[in-house]
Amino acid sequence: NAGVTQTPKFQVLKTGQSMTLQCAQDMNHNSMYWYRQDPGMGLRLIYYSASEGTTDKGEVPNGYNVSRLNKREFSLRLESAAPSQTSVYFCASSANRGSYGYTFGSGTRLTVV
């Protein structure tokens, strides 16, 4: 029973490089989310997907793109990494109805140098 699986756990990028963060859930949840966590700023929503085939911007979407590949998978792409994107990234999922609690992945610590 894996829950929400994120890869990679750690990554160092050079400014301008691109990468994709992968996220998969096995709980049959409809909604998936990408947050970034920075010291003193809590968790801020980057993008979310209410259901398979839909994606929407969150609070801090600039510099990111997402793909909801299927019901299980939701990836986050940095096309041209910048030092300001150094952060810890968390993927989460939730069921739409009856329960709104999130299950988080274990996080990706990204450093852009």
Add this chain to the structure above:
Amino acid sequence: GENVEQHPSTLSVQEGDSAVIKCTYSDSASNYFPWYKQELGKRPQLIIDIRSNVGEKKDQRIAVTLNKTAKHFSLHITETQPEDSAVYFCAGSRGDGTASKLTFGTGTRLQVTL
């Protein structure tokens, strides 16, 4: 959009004492308020939540209260233990049946000292 403010940013209590963390929200349509605990280097984990049709909810040593009129809600931890040391986040959402986007507070670092 929703704005959630959380206080204090740090809180130190002695083992056995109570701890209270407070949050306010701006969107009067918000109706779901969870609390997450994050230990160092770990993922946030849901510890308790409350919906706007309820004023208080308890789970063993943890309780959450909600005042819809004042738009604030609080986490109460009684008989604190060293394992309660962590960062706690409050959050709010409309929970309208589509993606229930949570807006998080900035977190409270709780330290329980012996």
